[in-house]
Amino acid sequence: MRASVLSDWLAQRLDRGNGLPIYRQLHRLLQQAILTRELPAGSKVPSSRLLANELGIARNTVTQVYEQLALEGYVTSATGRGTFVADTSPDEIVGSTDGQTAPVSAPVQQLQQALPPTHSKSPLHAQQPAARALSQRGSRLIAGAGVSKRQWGAFMPGVPDVTRFPARVWSRLHNKYWRRLRPDLLTYAPGGGLSLLRHALADYLRTSRSVRCTPEQIIITTGIHQSVDLAVRLLSDPGDVIWTEDPCYWGVRSVMHVSGLKSRPISVDDEGINPSPDDLAHPPKLILVTPSHQYPLGMVMSLARRRMLLEYARQNQCWIIEDDYDSEYRYGSRPLASLQGLDTAGQVIYVGSFGKTLFPGLRIGYLVVPEALAESFATASAELYREGQLLQQAMLAEFIAEGHFTSHIRKMRTLYGQRRSTLLDAAARRYGDALPAVGGDAGLHLVMQLPEGTDDRAVAAAALERNIVVRALSGYYAQPSRAQSGLLIGYACVPDEEIAPAFDTLADAIDATLPLFA
Known part of the structure; x- marks a missing residue:
């Protein structure tokens, strides 16, 4: 890109009315031009005096930008010859249209020789590299992740009532x-x-x-x-x-x-x-x-x-x-x-x-x-x-x-016990003994068992559509052949007066998913 072309390119993009300092705009634009190869490695950039005159800005501003780009490795300076775009790409052919070249370090030359050549003629249109695959353990971690995007509300398991802290x-x-x-x-x-x-x-x-x-x-x-x-x-x-x-x-x-x-x-x-x-x-x-x-x-x-x-x-x-x-x-x-x-x-x-x-x-x-x-x-x-x-x-x-710690635990134990009873009563009114609850003698959740063969993940998804968070019991099993169907229902963080209405909403999701209760 010739000096006049670069000046025109920059002038079209500088916005003196957006509140961002000219220094920062110019720095960002020159970075962009170098990274996208509009300014290829080895090309000479205009002198600070020439570019300042072309853009109508202070020469000190351009000088500061060039100095910052040099510190960041985007450009190099050669005494008596000018400022050149640095060779930051190992497969770049270093040269410029005016026949002058920037110096290339020995380590860069060795790296260029070690890497295979690229087949793209235009860096501006080069394809993005394929996303690197996760490691095997990384893939296992992501595939089995159980973390929820929701961490509060009915009936999020394992979450205490932080409002009572x-x-x-x-x-x-x-x-x-x-x-x-x-x-x-x-x-x-x-x-x-x-x-x-x-x-x-x-x-x-x-x-x-x-x-x-x-x-x-x-x-x-x-x-x-x-x-x-x-x-x-x-x-x-x-x-x-x-x-x-x-x-x-x-x-x-x-x-x-x-x-x-x-x-x-x-x-x-x-x-x-x-x-x-x-x-x-x-x-x-x-x-x-x-x-x-x-x-x-x-x-x-x-x-x-x-x-x-x-x-x-x-x-x-x-x-x-x-x-x-x-x-x-x-x-x-x-x-x-x-x-x-x-x-x-x-x-x-x-x-x-x-x-x-x-x-x-x-x-x-x-x-x-x-x-x-x-x-x-x-x-x-x-x-x-x-x-x-x-x-x-x-x-x-x-x-x-x-x-304060033991006092808080005593108070919360009483509160959670009351909420547990409220939830069990709501479940009994709706289903009687058809969907028994287990594990409710301790902790912050209980498990509602579903009929064998039920897709509890589908039930949990249907509940989430109704803004109710429960977890599918089958997701906690490492061996699918052993998995039981059920729902983990947390009651600790649900206000007493909201438990029964929220359970009715959950029950609607269960009924809509299970033919037995449709």
Whole structure:
């Protein structure tokens, strides 16, 4: 492109009335011309004086633009010769219409020789490269993703009522720490997390969950996903086998998919995970369980099954990862003691989170690891994730120490119990015993069973069309042959007065999908 042509091209595109500085417009336009090969590599650009005169702008503006383009690698300058478009493409034929060429570095020449030539004569009309395929584990992750675009409203499972969170107390603590700001709370977290929170959490877990631990055994994370990811990274190698409950939480299964582990789905019965003789004959490296409230079906692991699992893990040197899901919310009975509290061999990794007890956006979870592993886990957490949120951790520590945490749980347990009863009543009025509900004695959701062979995904899609969010139970199974049909119905985040009308809307979707109720 000759100087006069370039000046005309730029003049047509500069807009002196749009509020964007001329400097930025000129810089962007010259970038565009170079990237689209309107200005091919090696071509000489007009002098700053000439271009400024042609465009009617200050020469300093053009000079600054050229300097910025040079810093970014778009142009190069040769003393006494002028400014040239840099060779940024390995297959570009460097040259210009006036016979002058820009210097080409040896590394660029080597790269040009190593790469195959392109077949497009005009870079302006070159086809875009084909989208690169995901890796195998990336493809598995996306194909099995269970994350929902909706995270609130009837009947989103696993979401607490964040409107009942004691915001005034939290705001007071927030203001207190900002008024007395300590610089060490605004930097990266030490390995394991803030000591103040670890001490407060150790006291709480010992008294409420029968977890046997010291503060040093607690590692603060951003939630269950990161906790499980850290445990998997430190306790297993790619190709190792992990037992997972079938069905199980889709998020944990996704962590397994990208970890390189071989997941072996183990069926569950009324007493929890139920390995077959063939399963027991092939010990895994890791066993992941939700003994206090199996997710998503809701059964509690019996004491006999717990003792069997612990003894099996001891004999075969397996690690057990205990996800203490929804353990605080039991209706009609006290929360059950943790599996970790029965462990005498130091083989259980206990994980928990504040996402359900406080609010999901807090993004604070924790692991309790055997004493011998505590230092390694703390170091690895800091090395891999470079944690922060120390200000939030300090606020949470004081929130727990002042008794607000246990008080909030008691209040929410009563509230969620009432909402559970309201939902069960609404279901009974509509369907009687035709569609039984299971797993409703604890947690934040129940499972409504559908007739065998029902396409529960179609029912969930029909409900979503009516602005009701439920999850298809079959999607939680790793083995389709075992999958049962049902709907996960969350009640925690639905106001009492909205539960019955919302269930009627859900029932309309069920009736429209199932011939049995049409």
